[in-house]
Amino acid sequence: xxxxIAFWKKEWMELLRSGKFIIVLLIFALxxxxxxxxxxxxxxxxxxxxxxxxxxxxxxTTVTVDATTSWTQFYKNMPMALIVVVLLFGSMFTQEYxxxxxxxxxxxxxxxxxxxxxxxxxxxxxxxxxxxLSFVITWFYNSYYWDNGNTSNILPAAALFxxxxxxxxxxLVFFSTVFSExxxxxxxxxxxxxxxxxxxxxxxxxxxxPVKLLGAQGLLLESQVIGDYGQAVFVTVVVSAAAAxxxxxxxxxxxx
Amino acid sequence: MDMLKISHVGxxxxxxxxxxxxxxxxxxxTIYGFVGQNGAGKTTTMKLVLGLLSADHGEIFVDGEKVSFxxxxxxxxxxxxxxxxxxxxxxxxxxxxxxxxxxxxxxxxDCKMRTEEMLRLVGLDGEKHRIKGFSRGxxxxxxxxxxxxxxxxxxxxxxxxxxxxxxxxxxxLDILVSAREETTxxxxxxxxxxxxxxxxxxxxxxxxxxxxxGSMEDLxxxxxxxxxxxxxxxxxxxxxxxxxxxxxxxxxxxxVIYAQGKGQSMEAVLAWLLREQIKFTKxxxxxxxxxxxxxxxxxx
Numbered sequence: 157x158x159x160x161i162a163f164w165k166k167e168w169m170e171l172l173r174s175g176k177f178i179i180v181l182l183i184f185a186l187x188x189x190x191x192x193x194x195x196x197x198x199x200x201x202x203x204x205x206x207x208x209x210x211x212x213x214x215x216x217t218t219v220t221v222d223a224t225t226s227w228t229q230f231y232k233n234m235p236m237a238l239i240v241v242v243l244l245f246g247s248m249f250t251q252e253y254x255x256x257x258x259x260x261x262x263x264x265x266x267x268x269x270x271x272x273x274x275x276x277x278x279x280x281x282x283x284x285x286x287x288x289l290s291f292v293i294t295w296f297y298n299s300y301y302w303d304n305g306n307t308s309n310i311l312p313a314a315a316l317f318x319x320x321x322x323x324x325x326x327x328l329v330f331f332s333t334v335f336s337e338x339x340x341x342x343x344x345x346x347x348x349x350x351x352x353x354x355x356x357x358x359x360x361x362x363x364x365x366p367v368k369l370l371g372a373q374g375l376l377l378e379s380q381v382i383g384d385y386g387q388a389v390f391v392t393v394v395v396s397a398a399a400a401x402x403x404x405x406x407x408x409x410x411x412x
Numbered sequence: 413m414d415m416l417k418i419s420h421v422g423x424x425x426x427x428x429x430x431x432x433x434x435x436x437x438x439x440x441x442t443i444y445g446f447v448g449q450n451g452a453g454k455t456t457t458m459k460l461v462l463g464l465l466s467a468d469h470g471e472i473f474v475d476g477e478k479v480s481f482x483x484x485x486x487x488x489x490x491x492x493x494x495x496x497x498x499x500x501x502x503x504x505x506x507x508x509x510x511x512x513x514x515x516x517x518x519x520x521x522d523c524k525m526r527t528e529e530m531l532r533l534v535g536l537d538g539e540k541h542r543i544k545g546f547s548r549g550x551x552x553x554x555x556x557x558x559x560x561x562x563x564x565x566x567x568x569x570x571x572x573x574x575x576x577x578x579x580x581x582x583x584x585l586d587i588l589v590s591a592r593e594e595t596t597x598x599x600x601x602x603x604x605x606x607x608x609x610x611x612x613x614x615x616x617x618x619x620x621x622x623x624x625x626g627s628m629e630d631l632x633x634x635x636x637x638x639x640x641x642x643x644x645x646x647x648x649x650x651x652x653x654x655x656x657x658x659x660x661x662x663x664x665x666x667x668v669i670y671a672q673g674k675g676q677s678m679e680a681v682l683a684w685l686l687r688e689q690i691k692f693t694k695x696x697x698x699x700x701x702x703x704x705x706x707x708x709x710x711x712x
Contacts (some may be wrong), residue, residue: 159514162514162515165511169500169502173502210415257500265484408482409482411464
């Protein structure tokens with residue numbers, strides 16, 4: 157366990173001293189503030205633009221915003237924040253392969269499994285704390301300006317998006333054991349997510365795809381119920397676990 | 413008892429046979445020079461010992477325990493210095509050695525003491541800057557410190573002096589000599605003078621095969637009497653010398669080489685020069701013949 161913690165501390169030091177942690181934390185905090193801010197500013201923006209819009213023939217009526225508007229904005233911004241996490245963690249293994257820094261670690265008899273588990277855990281941990289930080293900031297401002305009570309399923313909807321992020325990051329870890337270059341890792345992960353989108357054109361498989369979790373904002377408006385996501389959650393968890401296990405097995409035999 | 417035993421090991425990369433029936437042993441507490449040209453298979457051999465590659469056939473034992481590919485348990489006995497050691501550049505040397513100690517399960521106090529001891533040994537004590545700005549020589553010295561930190565039974569150094577200036581080379585060789593008391597050193601190189609300087613045993617690797625191995629003492633004995641060369645102050649006197657002592661080969665304008673077996677003794681020539689009051693600028697026995705032996709066995 158102490159050797160596990162030693163590698164964990166090294167990963168932390170890397171994130172802090174490279175500035176990656178601060179960057180990702182600031183981005184998520186900023187998105188957390190932007191969601192209610194954009195919602196709050198929308199009526200004012202529409203009002204100031206009303207004259208010019210009228211010239212083009214558009215009639216601006218009174219715009220009403222509430223917590224749901226802000227939460228809807230949350231689901232528009234989170235994919236961008238997830239992309240930032242993917243870009244930052246896309247090189248977590250490949251940078252070590254290319255620089256050769258793992259050679260000295262592994263030739264001391266340090267188990268490969270520990271390296272894999274710490275790095276995977278770190279990516280999931282950072283995503284989790286940053287995602288929920290953004291969530292809490294949005295929740296706090298929403299309850300200050302409006303009333304979160306008027307929006308349904310806030311927490312389950314957020315949990316579904318968080319799970320989508322876990323799936324993407326475990327794919328990223330899996331491809332980090334397949335490829336030795338960051339471009340390969342990002343392309344592999346991107347290809348699977350894209351494929352998952354493309355397959356949605358077949359209506360009978362839509363409910364089973366992890367990308368369905370991206371539409372979790374539907375829960376906020378009660379146009380959907382939590383049960384609608386059961387199959388997608390099941391498939392996402394199974395695929396994520398399979399990717400994590402397969403990645404570990406591949407990393408055990410990877411030439412470093 | 414042998415610290416390292418490599419038994420009939422072979423390795424191919426695609427259709428290229430990198431190692432062919434490699435077979436040698438390294439006795440405990442020796443500095444073993446593993447000599448070969450670039451591409452001879454030295455690094456591949458070391459990676460096999462470290463379990464970073466798998467052998468196609470044959471077996472490797474470190475202190476009697478068999479080496480396996482990946483998660484190699486014998487690595488806990490080994491300290492490794494790659495040709496270009498790469499560290500986490502955002503750490504300083506103390507932090508890096510503490511990290512190395514922690515991942516190998518060293519007790520915290522022991523790790524702290526040993527870190528100070530090793531940094532003193534390699535002359536990096538008091539160095540608080542991050543590794544990022546280190547020179548090649550400093551990285552090589554830190555590489556030795558990390559390799560020796562957990563008191564390994566076998567220290568493997570892959571061309572540790574190849575890219576260093578003469579001062580840096582001497583420092584590294586001195587550290588390796590001082591490390592012999594507590595460990596066995598396997599040291600790959602293509603610099604023969606380094607082997608002559610510090611190694612007790614050697615093996616010549618050529619195209620994946622051991623062509624010759626043995627102790628430096630045996631080598632010197634087998635070389636027998638060596639020749640000598642001298643250089644006079646005035647070139648005019650050279651003719652006279654060569655008439656008196658035939659069999660020499662002219663070298664440059666003022667020099668002559670008497671190869672071994674030509675019947676001339678250095679002492680006799682020296683006595684004659686003094687008697688005739690002929691001034692000379694250099695007289696020396698020919699250098700050690702490891703280089704000539706190496707060139708001979710690799711057929712150059």
